Amino acid sequence: MSAARLLLVHGAFHGPWCWDRLLPELAARDVETTTVELPFTSLEADGETVAAAIEAAGAPVVAVGHSYGGSVITAGAGGGDGRPAAAHLVYLAALVPDPEHPVDLASTPGMSAISANDDGESFIDPDKAIAAFYHRCPPGDAKWAVSRLRPMPFSTLAASGQPGKVAWRTVPSTYVLCSDDQIIAPDDQRRMAAQAGRCVELDADHSPFFSQVEKLADVLADTARRAGA
Numbered sequence: 001m002s003a004a005r006l007l008l009v010h011g012a013f014h015g016p017w018c019w020d021r022l023l024p025e026l027a028a029r030d031v032e033t034t035t036v037e038l039p040f041t042s043l044e045a046d047g048e049t050v051a052a053a054i055e056a057a058g059a060p061v062v063a064v065g066h067s068y069g070g071s072v073i074t075a076g077a078g079g080g081d082g083r084p085a086a087a088h089l090v091y092l093a094a095l096v097p098d099p100e101h102p103v104d105l106a107s108t109p110g111m112s113a114i115s116a117n118d119d120g121e122s123f124i125d126p127d128k129a130i131a132a133f134y135h136r137c138p139p140g141d142a143k144w145a146v147s148r149l150r151p152m153p154f155s156t157l158a159a160s161g162q163p164g165k166v167a168w169r170t171v172p173s174t175y176v177l178c179s180d181d182q183i184i185a186p187d188d189q190r191r192m193a194a195q196a197g198r199c200v201e202l203d204a205d206h207s208p209f210f211s212q213v214e215k216l217a218d219v220l221a222d223t224a225r226r227a228g229a
Contacts, residue, residue, distance in 0.1 A: 002229075003030065003221065003225045004228040005033065005034060005224070006061075006062050007062065007077075008035045009050055009064060009069035011065075011094070012067060012122075012160075013122075013149045013150060018148075018207070019209055021209060022209045022216060025217035042156055043072065043156055043159040043162075047163065061077075063088075063090070067094050070095040071159075071163055073086070073089055075163035075165055075167070076165075078166070079170075079171075085171050086167065088171065090173070090223055091168075091174070091176065091196060093176065094192075097160065097162065103192055105188050108181075108185050110182035111183065113125050113133075120154050123149075123151040123152075124146075124149050129146045133205070136180060137205065141210040173198075174197065175193035175196040175200070177200070178206060180204060182206060
């Protein structure tokens with residue numbers, strides 16, 4: 001059974017480096033992958049990055065969005081205007097925005113790590129980052145990840161609930177719920193997962209690409225094969 005290609009879309013403050021531990025596991029499962037680096041200049045620009053990557057793939061694509069990346073695949077993976085849609089969406093501890101019914105996210109311990117300055121830039125407090133994002137991850141991976149986090153405009157982050165297009169309404173989807181998430185509360189994830197056709201739960205923090213690498217690779221490889229069948 002041939003597998004669809006995975007398009008891995010990172011979340012806020014991160015970059016394609018966050019998939020570095022996952023990529024060898026996917027390759028070992030004979031799954032091809034593409035990563036993108038989001039510009040963070042706007043949600044529309046980030047969605048365009050995803051749309052262009054799906055078009056360039058020239059084959060069925062499963063778009064995987066982590067955290068804020070869920071809003072990005074919602075905005076950019078639905079096709080239209082002559083462009084192909086993704087074959088499947090995977091929301092990984094991610095936002096599933098519905099402009100008609102906004103999700104009121106609960107305040108979580110991890111959210112205190114996010115701050116904004118007077119210049120309209122949001123960033124992660126490095127002293128709080130491990131507890132927020134990586135508390136179940138190997139310490140070396142967690143420290144390395146904290147050193148790679150980058151700021152982004154607060155306006156881009158704030159727009160995550162209002163995409164112009166809503167891909168999950170027309171593209172089949174899977175939600176991967178992380179049950180020990182300190183950023184997006186598991187109960188909020190369950191409510192958003194109700195929009196998806198399938199839900200898989202991992203015993204993981206907000207960063208299963210470090211904390212549950214093999215199990216996440218199994219889920220994604222299985223989804224890619226289902227989408228490619």
